[in-house]
Each structure stands twice: as structure tokens, then as C-alpha cells.
Amino acid sequence: MTKLAQWLWGLALLGSTWAALTMGPTLGLELPLTCREVLWPLPAYLLVTVGCFALGTVGYRVATFHDCEDAALELQTQIQEARADLVRKGLLF
């Protein structure tokens, strides 16, 4: 199964569960009114939550992306060293 198919299956499963519960009364399934009031906008809430989670995660990871100052410095000194040694070995840059 492709990743796309897995996603479609997952969404279809969630979607149909939600539909069955909100359509409950027509199917003869009685849920308390408060329950139905929460259930109705649930997908919208879910979408917003997921979106916030995604933005939060990416934001946090951007903020904590490690800046390798040391590695850059070390590379610079090694480049000098390499150049000197290569010239000694007869390389014409």
C-alpha cells in the first residue's frame, strides 16, 4: 500500500466515524445534545490543532537549529593548513 493510500484509508475511517456519529439521530442512534454540539465542529478543531502543532514544531526546530560556528572555524584553519601542505607537495592551484 502506498503512503497516499494509507492516508486516504486513515482519513476515510476518521471521516466516516465522525459522519456516523453526527448523523446519529437519523440512524436511530441517540447521543446527548451536548455531545452532538461538540461533535459537529470537531473536524475544524482538529485541523486547527494539527496546523498549530505543525507550525509549533517547525518553529521550535528552526529556533533550535544548531549553528556550527566551531566547525566553520575549524574548517577555515584546516584549509590554511591544507593549502600550505599542498603547495609544499608541488600543487599548482
Place this chain on the structure above:
Amino acid sequence: MASVGVSRSLPRSRRDPEERGSRRDKFSVLLPTYNERENLPLIVWLLVKSFTESGFNYEIIIIDDGSPDGTREVAEQLENIFGSDKILLRPREKKLGLGTAYIHGMKHATGNYIIIMDADLSHHPKFIPEFIRKQKEGNFDIVSGTRYKGNGGVYGWDLKRKIISRGANFITQVLLRPGASDLTGSFRLYRKEVLQKLIEKCVSKGYVFQMEMIVRARQLNYTIGEVPISFVDRVYGESKLGGNEIVSFLKGLLTLFATT
């Protein structure tokens, strides 16, 4: 007693590699180059230094695609300096792309492990001994460098590039669940036969090619180890990350999403 203390305090990499059973192993480093005249001597020097210190058996295969800046001429000088058993030149006449450069280089590789890295100094050879250690530790088929874990990181990226990189990585992780944290990096160690199999299967180009390799690896149940690396953006030469790259990345991602 004293001698035990001394041998213990020696860094691992200085000890006889035979001790770790890697005497028979040989590591072929594939260096594809296009206009890397400035960088090539430096990366080769660093590679030789790293391998000399760690004592592993190696060869460096340079695949130059007819660079107009004279990279090939520099490569020939390097071959003379370091010896044609260590530096192998396998040039091609014109720019035919990275994917086929790897295939071309691999045909000439005599090692049982292949290391793929960029020649632009963004991948530092000092990590190679860590890759090898990691591979031994878990007997992995692939060891991938990662900028996104542990002490890994980048240097020389502005905020925009960081956001694009982290964003793209997040979407990729969510959609593909690939089992490795750095999909677009190209600093990796492969068992030779594994790389051969993977390259046969991969069809995409550019950044997506690196990503597809990992996705196919997961499909084929190959094991992947990871080593945090620092990625220092190229010092010499042109860099390119434009709108085009992003669009083709997204296209490739969606193709993999729908087909694997």
C-alpha cells in the same frame, strides 16, 4: 599496570584497525565534481588526512563531468601527489548529472563499502571514522549523516533557508515516515551491493534522488544508522537554492508519496 593505562587512553582511531576486524574492509569514496577547482584539493587533502589517521583502507574516485574551470587538471595533479592507487580519476566528457556520476564511479570502485559525499567542503571527512564505527556497531546497510539530530547542524544558513529546510523536512517526515531524519543530505556510507541495488531502483533527480534512496531502502528492508554531522555551506563556488529547486522538490515528494 601503567601500560594498560596508556593503551586505554589512546584514542580509538589510533589503534590497529585489525583489532576491529576491518582489515579486509575497503572504503571507496565517490567524489562527483563540477566546477570544484578550488575545493577539490582541499577535500582530497582532508580525506587523506582522515584516512591516514584512522588507518582504514581507502580509495578516492573523482568523477569530473568536463568542468570548464579545469577541475580535471587539478585532479590529475592530485593523482600525481597522492598516488594513483589512492586517487582514481574517472572523468566523463560532459555534465550528465549526479545520479549517473555515482553509477559511473561505482563501476570502478574496488571497495566493499562506498562513501558518497559532496566535494564542496560542506561534508567534512572527519565524520567518516564515525560512520564506519556506527556501521560496525549496528551492522547497518546504510549509515546516513544527519543535520537534524544530536550535535548535527549547519553553518552559513540564513533564517529563510533554515525555515525551508526544517519545513520541507517536517512535511517529508509526516508524509513518508522514512525512518531516517535527513533525507536530502548526501553524506552517506553504503554497503556496495546495497547501493547498487538502490541506484538501479531510483529514478528521480536532484535533491529528490537522495530522498528516494532512503525511501527505497526502507521498502527493501535495509537498515539505516545515523551520525550527526555539521554541514558547513560551501565557501568557494556558486550555491543554488531557488524557487525551481523547491518546486521540483515538492513534485518529487508528492510522486514518492503517491507511488511508494
